[in-house]
Amino acid sequence: MTPELGAQKPTRAQLISDAWYPPPEGYWVSEAEQNQYPLRYGDLFFTPPASTSGQRLVRAGDGQPWHGVLALSPSCEMGAKAKPTSAIEVARVVPLSAQPQDAQPAIITGWQEKDGRVLIAYAHTVFLAGVPWSAGHRDGMFVNLRETVRVSMADLSAAGRVSAMTHDCRVCVIRRELYYRYRWLVSREDVQANEASRVSNDSDFVGPRPQWGDVRRG
Amino acid sequence: MAYQLGDPGPLAGLAPPVGALTSTQLHARTAEALKRVQTDHWLVITHYNNVEGYLVSPERLEFLRSSVVELEALRQEVAATLPLVLAAARSGVAIPSETLRRLAPEMASSWADVATFAATAPVHISRGESGEGLARGRLRAAVGRVEEADDDDLNLDA
Numbered sequence: 202m203t204p205e206l207g208a209q210k211p212t213r214a215q216l217i218s219d220a221w222y223p224p225p226e227g228y229w230v231s232e233a234e235q236n237q238y239p240l241r242y243g244d245l246f247f248t249p250p251a252s253t254s255g256q257r258l259v260r261a262g263d264g265q266p267w268h269g270v271l272a273l274s275p276s277c278e279m280g281a282k283a284k285p286t287s288a289i290e291v292a293r294v295v296p297l298s299a300q301p302q303d304a305q306p307a308i309i310t311g312w313q314e315k316d317g318r319v320l321i322a323y324a325h326t327v328f329l330a331g332v333p334w335s336a337g338h339r340d341g342m343f344v345n346l347r348e349t350v351r352v353s354m355a356d357l358s359a360a361g362r363v364s365a366m367t368h369d370c371r372v373c374v375i376r377r378e379l380y381y382r383y384r385w386l387v388s389r390e391d392v393q394a395n396e397a398s399r400v401s402n403d404s405d406f407v408g409p410r411p412q413w414g415d416v417r418r419g
Numbered sequence: 420m421a422y423q424l425g426d427p428g429p430l431a432g433l434a435p436p437v438g439a440l441t442s443t444q445l446h447a448r449t450a451e452a453l454k455r456v457q458t459d460h461w462l463v464i465t466h467y468n469n470v471e472g473y474l475v476s477p478e479r480l481e482f483l484r485s486s487v488v489e490l491e492a493l494r495q496e497v498a499a500t501l502p503l504v505l506a507a508a509r510s511g512v513a514i515p516s517e518t519l520r521r522l523a524p525e526m527a528s529s530w531a532d533v534a535t536f537a538a539t540a541p542v543h544i545s546r547g548e549s550g551e552g553l554a555r556g557r558l559r560a561a562v563g564r565v566e567e568a569d570d571d572d573l574n575l576d577a
Contacts, residue, residue, distance in 0.1 A: 217541055217543075218540075218542050218543075219539055219542050219543055219544040220538055220539075220540070220541070220542055221537070222537065222538055223535045223538055224534065224535045224539065225531050225535060225538075226540040227538070247435060248423070256493055297530055305530065305533075306514055306515040306528070306533050306549040307515035309530055309533045309534050309537060310515055310533065310534075310542075311537075312513060312515070312537075312542060312544050313515035313516065313517075313518035314500055314503070314504060314514070314515065314517060314518060314519070315550075316489075316491075316517065317496060317497035317500050317501075317518070318496045318497070318500060318545050318546050318550070319496075319499075319500055319503070319542055319543060319544045319545055319546070320544070320545075320546045320547065320548060320549075320550060321544060321546070321547050321548045321553075322515060322548065323548075324547075324548055327524055328534065330530075330531070331530075331531075340530065341530035341531070341534070360530040377521050384547070384553075384554055385554055385555075385556040386544065386554065386555050387556045387557070387558055388551050388557075391556075391557055391558040394558070394560045394571065395558050395560045397560070397561035398561065402563055402564045406566070415494065
C-alpha cells in the first residue's frame with residue numbers, strides 16, 4: 202500500500218513537475234537547530250585530510266583541500282552503528298563558480314532545454330545551494346558523484362559538519378542519485394513516500410522527523 | 420530516430436511515387452505490382468486517369484506510421500517546454516535554454532535566482548543527457564518495521 206504523504210501536501214506544481222531540487226532556502230537545517238540532527242546521508246562536511254586508502258583529499262592544481270564532501274553512506278551506517286574506524290562514503294563537493302559560465306545554469310537546474318525538449322543535464326552532479334551562515338560555503342556548489350572516496354568516521358567528525366541537510370532535500374538527493382546510478386527517473390513523491398515509510402518504521406531513528414515522516418499517524 | 424526542430428522531417432525522405440498502375444493492371448498483374456512496390460515503395464493506382472489509391476510496401480507504411488508518432492511526441496514536448504521558457508523570459512531568469520539564449524543572449528542570473536525558478540516552475544523532463552529516452556520508474560513503499568541484522572561477522576578482507 203502506498204502511504205499517505207502526510208500533513209504537508211505537495212503543491213500541484215510539485216506533483217506535476219520533474220524539478221530536481223528544492224528552493225535554496227530548503228536545503229539546510231537552520232544553524233540554530235542543526236545540533237538536534239545526527240550525522241546523516243546528505244550532510245555537508247569540511248574535507249578530512251585523507252581517505253581511508255591514504256589519498257590526500259586536495260586539489261590537484263594547488264594542493265588546497267577539496268571544497269567539501271557530502272556524506273553518501275546510508276544514514277544508519279553513520280549513526281549508532283558507526284565506529285571511529287568505520288569507512289563512510291563521501292563525494293567531492295566543488296564550487297559552482299569554478300565552472301564555465303554557460304554550464305552553471307544547467308548544473309543548478311539539473312536539466313537543460315535543447316531543440317524544444319528538456320533533457321537531463323550533468324547527471325553526475327547534485328546541485329547544492331549555499332549555506333548562508335558558512336563563510337566558505339555561502340555560494341552555490343555541487344556534488345560530483347563520479348568522485349567518491351571513503352573516509353573514516355573519526356576523520357569526518359573531526360573535520361566537522363558544515364551543515365545538516367533537510368529531510369526534504371535528502372529526498373531530492375536520493376532521487377538524483379537514483380538517476381545517476383541506475384538511470385531511473387522516479388518521481389519526487391515516490392521517493393518521499395518511501396522515505397516516509399522507512400523513517401516511520403525505524404525504531405532507531407534519532408532527531409526531528411520530517412513532517413511527512415510518520416505514515417502511521419495518518 | 421528522434422527528430423529535432425529544424426530537421427527536414429521524415430517526409431523529406433519520402434520520394435514521390437515513381438510508378439502508376441491502372442486498377443485493371445493491378446487486377447491483372449497483382450503479383451508483379453506487389454513485387455514492384457518492394458523497390459518503388461509505393462505506386463499510384465488510377466482508374467480512368469483519376470488517382471484511386473496507393474499501393475504501399477509494409478516498410479514504407481511502418482516508416483510513415485512511426486514518423487507520425489515521433490512527430491506528435493515532439494509536438495507535445497515542444498508544447499510542454501514553451502511555457503517554461505516563456506515564464507523564464509518573463510521573470511528575467513537565465514535558465515539553461517537554447518531557445519531563451521536565442522531570444523535574450525545577454526540574460527544572466529544569480530545561482531539563487533536560477534535555483535528558485537527551477538524549484539518552483541513546473542518542468543517536464545523528456546530525454547536523457549544525449550537525447551535518449553527516459554526510463555520512468557515507480558517506487559512502492561513497503562511498510563514494515565526496519566530490522567537490521569548485525570553484519571560484523573562477515574570477513575570482508577578475504
